[in-house]
Each structure stands twice: as structure tokens, then as C-alpha cells.
Amino acid sequence: AQSVTQPDIHITVSEGASLELRCNYSYGATPYLFWYVQSPGQGLQLLLKYFSGDTLVQGIKGFEAGFKRSQSSFNLRKPSVHWSDAAEYFCAVGTATSGTYKYIFGTGTRLKVLA
């Protein structure tokens, strides 16, 4: 069965430090992969997506993610974190079943940024 695992529930980093959020997926075919960010009381905003081609994808707000098929991973990175990046981050895999394209989300990683 398809699934997404985000092993870190909480991560705390200092402002200006680098960031890596882990995501592992289980999916039989070539996956479509997404990272979304959710600020408190807000909906989900798409940061970036992967569906084919280059294994490093660039997103908004300075984020990037690396796709590694051999490790079934799609980790999110940012070289220098800003205080405004504090939020919850969700990894998702897109699945197509019987004509429906839907997402399976991980449980999220809450990022705290120290000044």
C-alpha cells in the first residue's frame, strides 16, 4: 500500500542555519511527490513538486528537494532558514486509482526557528 513517512515530528533550528526535512514514501510506480507548508490556521501552500526528470527540484521561498529512488526518499532542504519559515511541513505522494488522482500525506514535521 502507498504510504508516506515523515520520521521527525518536531525540528528546531536556529535562524540562518541549514535545514533538512526527511520524507520516505512507498509507491509501486514512478511517484509524483510534493511538499506543502501549512502556517497556523492556514491551508496548505505548495512548495515544490517532482514528477520526472532531474532529481533535484527547486521550489518557492528558497526550498529545494532531492529525489532518491534507491532510498525512496524526497527530502526537503533550505540552505539558510528564516524566522518566517516556522510552520508545519507535509510531504505527499500522488496516487492514481480508478480515475481518481489523490494525495497521501505524511503526518507532518513542525519546524521551530530560534532567533
Add this chain to the structure above:
Amino acid sequence: GAGVSQSPRYKVAKRGQDVALRCDPISGHVSLFWYQQALGQGPEFLTYFQNEAQLDKSGLPSDRFFAERPEGSVSTLKIQRTQQEDSAVYLCASSIGGEGSVGYTFGSGTRLTVV
């Protein structure tokens, strides 16, 4: 409109009451999705519409949940005889076509609290 609009933002219902949650997708978007996000969890798929057709309702947790999109634009998620376990944020998302690689646009959600 410019984004996906959901109303109300917050809803408190007494156990046993019926509620109706509204989603106004981006104009022209063919696909509309409802997700349920329990506290501390990632969103989980409820149902999918392509225009006015409900193509997948496999995620609806019980027959108390009902969704419609009669004219292929605005959608309503109705929950009858609400129970405490229905407390969650209900997210609506839309996409321009049925192909998911472009990613969804999510609304800000309706937070339902059943007391």
C-alpha cells in the same frame, strides 16, 4: 476567484447537529477534492469531483457524510448527526484538470469542533 474559498472558517456544533461546509473553488477548475485533517495529523482524502460528477467517495468515513457539487463549481460537504470524532479541519482543494502533477490549490479550511 483568485483562490479556493471556504466558509465558515470556524464552526462549533453540538453533538447530533447537522452541519454544512462550503467550498468555492478557483473559477474554471474541473477537479475538486475534500480532505479531513485531524489534530496533529496530515490531511486524509474524503471525496473527489470532476465537474459535477462525484467520481470517488471512498474516503467518506460514514454514511453521515455527504458531498455535492450540483453545477460543477461550488461544493458543499454535509455532516449529519455530528459526533465528537468529526472534529477536524476540513480542507477543500481544486485543480484545473484531473491530472495531479500540477498540484492542487488548497483553501484555508473549516475548523469544525463538535461539543
